[in-house]
Amino acid sequence: MFQDVFTAKFAEKDGDVSTNWDLPRRPDGTVVNNIPIRFIKRLENPALVSSDVVGSVMLFYDMATNYSLKSENLPALELMKEAINPERSTGAHKLGRQYEKVSNLLDFRYYGKEDVIGDDTSKAPSELNKKATTLGKKFRSLASMSMLAINFTTIEVGYIDALMSSIADAVGGKYFTKGDLMYGYGLALRHLPYIIANIGNPANSDWLISAMQYNQLSRSNSEIFDRTDQSRFRKALNQVRMGGYTMADYLINTMILGATYNHYRLVDSPDGSSKKFMSKSDAIREYTKLGYTEKQAVSKWENSKTTLKEAYYVEDG
Numbered sequence: 001m002f003q004d005v006f007t008a009k010f011a012e013k014d015g016d017v018s019t020n021w022d023l024p025r026r027p028d029g030t031v032v033n034n035i036p037i038r039f040i041k042r043l044e045n046p047a048l049v050s051s052d053v054v055g056s057v058m059l060f061y062d063m064a065t066n067y068s069l070k071s072e073n074l075p076a077l078e079l080m081k082e083a084i085n086p087e088r089s090t091g092a093h094k095l096g097r098q099y100e101k102v103s104n105l106l107d108f109r110y111y112g113k114e115d116v117i118g119d120d121t122s123k124a125p126s127e128l129n130k131k132a133t134t135l136g137k138k139f140r141s142l143a144s145m146s147m148l149a150i151n152f153t154t155i156e157v158g159y160i161d162a163l164m165s166s167i168a169d170a171v172g173g174k175y176f177t178k179g180d181l182m183y184g185y186g187l188a189l190r191h192l193p194y195i196i197a198n199i200g201n202p203a204n205s206d207w208l209i210s211a212m213q214y215n216q217l218s219r220s221n222s223e224i225f226d227r228t229d230q231s232r233f234r235k236a237l238n239q240v241r242m243g244g245y246t247m248a249d250y251l252i253n254t255m256i257l258g259a260t261y262n263h264y265r266l267v268d269s270p271d272g273s274s275k276k277f278m279s280k281s282d283a284i285r286e287y288t289k290l291g292y293t294e295k296q297a298v299s300k301w302e303n304s305k306t307t308l309k310e311a312y313y314v315e316d317g
Contacts, residue, residue: 035070036112037063070110077106152244159248166256174281176259184258188251195250208254210314211261217253264308267301277308 081102170181191208198204212218264277270290278286280301287297 033107033111035067035074035110037067074110077110081106155244155248158245159252162248162252166252166259170259175279176256176263177280180259180263181255183262184255184260187258187262188254191254192251195254205314207312207314208258211257211312212250212254214312215257217257218250258309261309261312262307265301265304266306266308266311267304277311 081099084099084102086099166181169175170178176184187208191206194204194206195209198206198209204210209218264279266275267278267283268275270287270292278301280298283301284294284297287300288294292300
């Protein structure tokens with residue numbers, strides 16, 4: 001068990017999309033920029049086929065969606081980049097650094113060069129170079145994580161800072177009120193046992209945990225569907241290293257989510273033709289447009305007892 005976890009952390013994996021080893025190249029060795037298309041090449045070793053069927057499908061879907069959306073605006077971004085290219089435009093010699101920054105941004109966000117090895121050489125990196133680089137990245141990550149994981153002062157300061165910001169938002173009353181925040185705090189405390197009991201569980205029937213996943217406040221879809229072939233114990237083991245930060249963020253986010261869902265209420269539209277969920281400020285803006293006073297608008301909002309929380313329920317876990 002622990003050997004598998006260690007191997008997964010320090011060995012190169014076929015699902016690793018943070019390092020682009022196979023950059024397409026021209027005959028002279030220069031790199032061809034393109035949006036990466038992953039997970040479709042034939043495996044040299046059939047034994048490397050993944051047993052994580054759900055995770056593999058989700059990764060492929062994420063890659064295809066990423067390719068489609070980036071392909072739409074890439075031409076315009078490339079034209080913008082070339083407009084400040086000091087080698088191809090007149091009077092743009094002072095924009096050399098800006099051109100370099102834009103190029104690096106496109107390389108990182110669009111061309112899959114998050115961590116490129118051999119980009120400036122005429123040949124792809126050797127297997128030894130790959131393994132040494134992968135191992136070095138993992139050890140650097142482990143060192144940083146070790147220093148952060150035991151830094152309880154940073155965890156506490158971050159939690160208090162987020163809590164004070166939430167209180168300030170409640171006092172302002174734009175997104176939720178002080179009463180909503182207290183409701184969210186109570187909701188988070190009531191669900192805390194279920195949250196602890198479902199660590200590492202991608203499917204559960206708890207409303208608050210499901211709402212956090214639905215809004216991707218706890219984990220993104222790629223994280224939720226990552227390593228679905230592993231046991232809950234192994235998943236929990238992977239999360240425990242930064243558990244202090246995760247729990248602090250989770251407690252704040254559950255409180256804010258509960259406050260926000262409790263604040264939005266189902267209110268009649270000013271013309272009476274329909275109903276929709278509105279915040280207090282939304283109701284004031286909508287009703288004052290048609291001549292209502294602010295007090296009347298607030299009364300309409302307060303008289304509604306149906307909150308946004310009641311519009312969502314968990315079905316089939």
